[in-house]
Each structure stands twice: as structure tokens, then as C-alpha cells.
Amino acid sequence: MTTPLAELAQLISSGVKTLEDAYTKQGIPFPSLDAPFQPTPLDFDPALFQTAHLIVAAASQLIATVRSPMETVQAYAASMHVTSTLGFVVDADIPDVLRDAGSKGLHVKELAAVNGVDADSQARVLRFLATRHVFKEVAPNTFANNRVSSLLVKTKSLKEIKADPEAKYDGAPVAAIVASTGDESLKASGYLSEFLRNPGADLSAFNTAFKTPATMWEWREEPHNVWRARRFAVGMKGGGDMFPASIFTEGVAGDKLPADALIVDVGGSVGSVTLKLAKVFPHLRYIVQDLQKEITEGEKFWASSAPELLASKRVQLQVHNFFEPQPVKDAAVYFMRVVIHDWPDVTAKEIMANTRKAAGANSKLVLFDCVMPYACVTPGAPPVPSPLLPNLGVAGAGFVTALDIEMMTVFNGKERTVDEFRALGEATGWKLEEVKPGMLFAFVFSAC
Numbered sequence: 001m002t003t004p005l006a007e008l009a010q011l012i013s014s015g016v017k018t019l020e021d022a023y024t025k026q027g028i029p030f031p032s033l034d035a036p037f038q039p040t041p042l043d044f045d046p047a048l049f050q051t052a053h054l055i056v057a058a059a060s061q062l063i064a065t066v067r068s069p070m071e072t073v074q075a076y077a078a079s080m081h082v083t084s085t086l087g088f089v090v091d092a093d094i095p096d097v098l099r100d101a102g103s104k105g106l107h108v109k110e111l112a113a114v115n116g117v118d119a120d121s122q123a124r125v126l127r128f129l130a131t132r133h134v135f136k137e138v139a140p141n142t143f144a145n146n147r148v149s150s151l152l153v154k155t156k157s158l159k160e161i162k163a164d165p166e167a168k169y170d171g172a173p174v175a176a177i178v179a180s181t182g183d184e185s186l187k188a189s190g191y192l193s194e195f196l197r198n199p200g201a202d203l204s205a206f207n208t209a210f211k212t213p214a215t216m217w218e219w220r221e222e223p224h225n226v227w228r229a230r231r232f233a234v235g236m237k238g239g240g241d242m243f244p245a246s247i248f249t250e251g252v253a254g255d256k257l258p259a260d261a262l263i264v265d266v267g268g269s270v271g272s273v274t275l276k277l278a279k280v281f282p283h284l285r286y287i288v289q290d291l292q293k294e295i296t297e298g299e300k301f302w303a304s305s306a307p308e309l310l311a312s313k314r315v316q317l318q319v320h321n322f323f324e325p326q327p328v329k330d331a332a333v334y335f336m337r338v339v340i341h342d343w344p345d346v347t348a349k350e351i352m353a354n355t356r357k358a359a360g361a362n363s364k365l366v367l368f369d370c371v372m373p374y375a376c377v378t379p380g381a382p383p384v385p386s387p388l389l390p391n392l393g394v395a396g397a398g399f400v401t402a403l404d405i406e407m408m409t410v411f412n413g414k415e416r417t418v419d420e421f422r423a424l425g426e427a428t429g430w431k432l433e434e435v436k437p438g439m440l441f442a443f444v445f446s447a448c
């Protein structure tokens with residue numbers, strides 16, 4: 001008779017065989033955890049991605065099953081130290097110093113000579129992370145980058161970082177997001193319990209932590225936070241690059257629109273999604289809207305990525321607060337990528353209603369956002385192998401549930417179910433016509 005433990009072990013061993021067979025067929029070894037990340041032709045193979053997902057789902061469930069619950073609680077309760085130590089290593093440029101050291105690594109005394117941080121403290125932080133498979137301790141107190149930590153390396157040299165520390169995250173979206181999370185998000189999360197237990201006492205845990213009545217967006221616009229706005233814009237641009245362009249091109253369906261039809265990227269940050277669209281649909285016109293600081297970053301972004309599109313006015317950047325009346329009337333498409341999840345229902349409705357007031361009879365609203373999958377069996381959800389959690393646990397829903405708590409913590413926002421998106425539309429004059437599933441879902445609304 002098979003048992004849940006044996007079923008989980010079987011899922012892992014059959015998945016491992018599938019992965020190893022695929023790499024053997026290509027004549028390449030499966031990437032080692034010990035070496036810095038190197039792209040392989042199989043990185044984006046969707047079937048292998050799914051296999052890896054199942055292995056992670058089964059392995060996480062196996063660990064939760066066999067480990068003493070006390071150990072599990074201890075590990076989870078202290079997991080903020082993962083965030084804080086990751087934030088520290090990117091701020092102290094440790095992956096960047098180790099990049100230059102190669103596989104031999106560097107003793108913490110040598111690290112300290114470069115970044116000025118106490119050697120023993122660095123050894124303890126790096127050992128904590130190496131124990132969790134980020135960095136490798138190659139000899140006592142000597143550390144090297146591994147496959148995971150190599151993703152934290154910035155694009156600028158140490159010399160460039162030293163010359164202009166405020167610009168150090170430019171071009172390094174992974175490091176930028178890790179640094180923001182270790183800063184604003186971690187500080188705010190310390191107040192989550194107070195926030196939830198005292199409804200109405202503050203706007204979000206972020207507001208309590210930073211003693212401000214401003215939203216995080218407004219706060220980042222303040223002069224003392226210019227560097228934070230810059231860092232976040234880098235991270236958001238990287239977020240855009242993470243998703244296949246097809247999500248956005250199919251969601252906006254620009255091939256069905258006539259020449260010069262107008263697309264508005266509402267809360268578009270620097271406009272990285274618009275850039276993807278403009279490459280595929282050069283016959284359309286685009287306006288990227290955001291607050292002043294993001295648009296200032298956007299000017300630099302377009303000057304380096306596609307200056308000709310700004311010069312020809314095919315793409316325009318516009319400072320616009322989406323709580324004010326939408327100045328662009330009757331656009332073919334208004335779209336928002338991961339904007340609505342930043343806001344609670346009452347505010348999300350204001351944003352959608354402002355867009356609706358500007359829309360024409362044929363305008364569409366397209367929202368790109370994650371969808372929250374329940375952790376229990378639900379009608380219509382894709383089947384998963386027994387005995388895995390119906391949402392595949394951390395493999396299937398780890399990212400979206402973490403993002404949901406992030407939204408709750410810093411904005412009192414949320415990740416929503418399909419029904420919740422439909423209800424937001426119904427309350428604001430938008431009829432949900434189509435839902436296109438993917439890494440990000442596309443919700444296509446028409447004016448009603």
C-alpha cells in the first residue's frame with residue numbers, strides 16, 4: 001500500500017529522472033548549486049519548469065511532513081532573518097566583491113577590508129545564508145558566490161558603486177528588489193500584527209512603521225527618499241522583464257486595433273510594459289502615466305532604450321495622479337500592470353471609476369495582475385497529483401501568497417480572486433469580458 005510519504009518521494013524521484021534525462025539528451029550537466037548562474041538552453045522549457053515545480057511542491061510537503069513541527073515553527077518564526085541578511089549583503093555589495101574572487105572565494109577579513117563591515121559579523125551572516133543555500137562557505141570563514149547568490153550581483157563595478165552609491169542599483173533589478181524588501185517591507189512587517197488587530201487605527205503597517213500618513217508612493221516622492229524611488233523603479237522594470245511579452249501583447253490584442261489607436265499605461269512606472277508592446281505593435285500610439293519621480297526615471301529609461309519612439313511622439317510620458325480625472329479620453333485601451341493589487345477595494349474602485357469616466361463606448365480596460373489560488377480543492381481548478389496541496393503549496397502559490405501579504409503590509413492592498421476582479425468591474429461600470437490565464441492573468445473589461 002502506498003503512503004503519502006512514499007507518494008511524495010515517488011513524485012520527487014520521477015521528476016528528478018525527467019530533469020536529468022532532458023539535460024543528458026542536450027549533452028549538458030544539470031546546473032550545479034555551487035557555481036554562479038549560467039544560462040542553459042533548457043532554462044525556459046515550460047515542461048521542465050512544471051517538473052521542477054512538482055519536485056519543489058513535493059519536497060516542501062515532504063519536509064513539512066517529516067520534520068518535527070517544533071523545528072518547523074522555529075524556522076518559520078525566525079524567517080525575517082532571511083530578509084534582513086539578504087538586504088544587508090546587497091547593501092554591503094558582498095556578492096559584487098565575491099564576483100571578482102571567483103570560486104576560491106574570499107576570507108571575511110578581505111571582505112571587511114573592502115566594505116568596512118566587521119569581519120566576524122559578515123562571517124555569521126554569510127554562514128546563515130550559506131546554510132540556506134545562498135553563498136558557499138568554501139573554507140572556514142571564506143565564502144564564494146553560488147548559483148543563488150550570483151543573482152544578487154549588480155551590473156556596476158565596485159569602483160562605479162563607490163563613485164555614485166545612489167546609482168548602485170541601476171540596471172540590477174534583483175538586487176534592487178531584495179534591498180527594498182529588506183528595507184521598507186521588513187520594517188513595515190514588524191507592525192502587521194498591530195495593524196490587523198486595530199482596524200482603522202492606521203492606513204497600513206507601513207504607515208505605522210514609518211510614522212507617515214502618506215502612501216508608500218507619496219512617501220517615496222519626498223526629497224529624502226529620491227534614492228528609494230529610483231531603486232524601486234529599477235526593481236519594477238525588472239519585474240516587467242520577468243514576464244513573457246506575450247502576456248501583454250495578447251492581453252492588449254493590439255493586432256486587432258487600427259493604426260494610431262491609443263494605449264494608456266496607467267501607473268506604468270517607467271513604461272517597461274509599453275516598450276514591449278511598442279516593439280510588437282509599432283502602428284499604435286502610447287501614453288505612459290505615473291507620478292513625477294517615476295516619469296523622471298522614465299525619461300532616462302526611454303532615452304537609453306528607444307529614444308526614437310519619444311522623438312516621434314509614438315510614446316509619450318505624462319505625469320498623472322490616477323485619483324484625479326483621467327485626462328486621456330476615449331483611448332482604445334487603458335491598461336494597468338500590477339497596479340490594482342496595491343490598493344484596498346474602496347481605492348481600487350476609485351482608480352477604475354476614473355478610468356471609466358474617461359472611456360468611450362468601445363474602450364477596453366485591461367488589468368494584469370496575479371490571481372489568488374485557494375489552498376483547498378475548488379471547482380474548475382486544474383488537478384494536481386496526490387497528495388500535493390491543491391495550489392501546489394510554495395511551488396504553486398508561494399509567490400502570490402507572499403505578494404499578497406506584502407500588499408497587505410505596505411499598502412493595505414491585496415491579491416484577488418477572479419470573482420473579486422469581476423466585482424470591482426461591476427461596481428465601476430466595467431464588464432469583465434475575458435480572463436486570460438498566465439504567469440500574470442489578463443482581465444479584459446469593456447465599458448458597460
Ligand SMILES: C[S@@+](CC[C@H](N)C(=O)[O-])C[C@H]1O[C@@H](n2cnc3c(N)ncnc32)[C@H](O)[C@@H]1O
Nearest residue numbers: 217236267268269290291294320321322337338
Ligand atoms: C507596482 S507599480 C507598477 C508599475 C508598472 N505598472 C509596472 O508594471 O511596471 C505601481 C505604480 O503605481 C504608481 N502610482 C502609485 N500611486 C499613483 C498615483 N496616485 N497616480 C499614478 N500612479 C501612481 C507607482 O508610482 C508605481 O509606478
